[in-house]
Amino acid sequence: MDSLIESFLEFKEVNAGRSVRTVQVYRLALNRLAVFMGDRGLLEASQDDLLAYTGPYLHKMGLAPGSRFTHIVAVKEFYKWAASTRKISTSPAASVPYPARGQSLQRVMTLKNAEKLLWAADFQTFEGVRDGAMLALLIGCGLRVTGLVDLNTSNIIEDELDGKVRLLLKVKEKGNKERKLSIPPEADLLLRMYMASEELKHIDRTLPDGDQVLFVTVRNRNVPAHDYHGEKRRFNRRSVLMMVKKHGENAGIPEDQLHPHALRHLFGTELAEEEVDILVRQRLMGHADPKSTAIYTSMAMRKLTRESDRGNPLTKMRTPVTDILKRLNKDG
Template identity: 60%
Template structure:
């Protein structure tokens, strides 16, 4: 059965273009499904629709996946696996075809505030190579709205130089979910910090060379995985977990609330600020790399500065005299 699972994962990786992160989630899902089928003494190809309903619902819930959103990737893996098995002729029909995705309300994402982002940008020690690297990473995350997976995959060739409005500018070619690519203009502040990082003598001393002649962009500093003689090229690439640990370290030093200390909170800040400045939906969708504009529209609910100014100006209380009107006027006059 392991060989069959590997064949399916290879199919999803190469034919469907699924990312390595998604492949890992799919493998975990089928490992859990195997555990369930052993419990009920059922062969993989003999599983019924009812079996899979129990697995994706009650069984996973009892195993700790109580949030419906956490079970959706499991349902996706089961449906895709059995559909593939049916297409290959291993089954007459897929028993998972009608297994429903769990319903869940859509939560608003947690966003890092501008004040927290400013504190974070000042946290690294720019007198050290580590600090220069971390400052460049934070600037790219905050200024370009990258997913951390996209940041970790950047190579030096991902940085492209163009002339825009008669000025030299940097553009990032980013590869993220489903190996989809997009190009993003780099803010001038981030471009400056990237340039300082790329010219740092300690970076120049690191072997970042890849087999295709490119070079890893953001490097790791501590080696805990390979022999010293292999600590070069792809093995020097900074991993997702290291970025998360870096944000948490600096955030705690700066007293930033725990719920904001995640790379995606920086991405949500980027999306929210685009909305605050009334960037049109199509442009925001392209910059964020969203396949569905409905995903981009969630930032309409997070952008509060402009809507607050609009409400202060247009709400009925602003147009009548109330017991609070004179006091409010005095408070604004003498802050």
């Protein structure tokens, strides 16, 4: 049965272009299903079996609706593939419903806190310069964490834009889709400082194809010293989260903003604040669906506040505090 799951996962990664992260989620969901089925094979599952697995079974495991949703996607995709390759006649998962999910509020780091976070890194140290460069790319390019940690030196290219030499970024994220981004001047300089650091020159981060890992760790207790090179030097998603939390806590930033994705939300919100065209925003954010991009328009509070202040009825009448506000605005 393991070989069946692996054949499906290979198809999704190679033929369908799913990301490594998506394949990992699919593998987890299907291995859990195999445990649920016991002595019976996955191809023997009925619709009732799948309803029991995706409903009560996963719920008792403590999975929230959002996590169950991804498991159901994996199950549906697996049996769709099994039917298309004639391993079964029809998919028993076709009518399995998705759980209802409440829409969670996006966690956005404020501009002020993002500035504090960036300054929290110790730029007198190699690790501080590295962290500053990573944070600048998260803030200034809106990268997903997977896109950040997967970067190699070949993903950084130089080009001339408006008569100036600028660094550009080739990044692959969801669905293994590649997009090219210009790196803001501030992130550009921090990245150049990191890549030029003397410490980095002495770290073996070369990959089998001759490329090099971009952002490296300096210690890993789980890897023997003789094996600590190349791919095993790469930062992982959890390390980025821990780095953001460490600097954020030191800077006194509220805990609900201490997540790398909060920086991506800041990037999207600021694009909306500046009324960047939604198609441009969609490309910069790497969204397949413009509806995902449109969410940030509703989060652009400075723009909404300006428009509200300009057009609301209270600004067009004399109120008990109108004179006070005028004096305060004049003094300010």
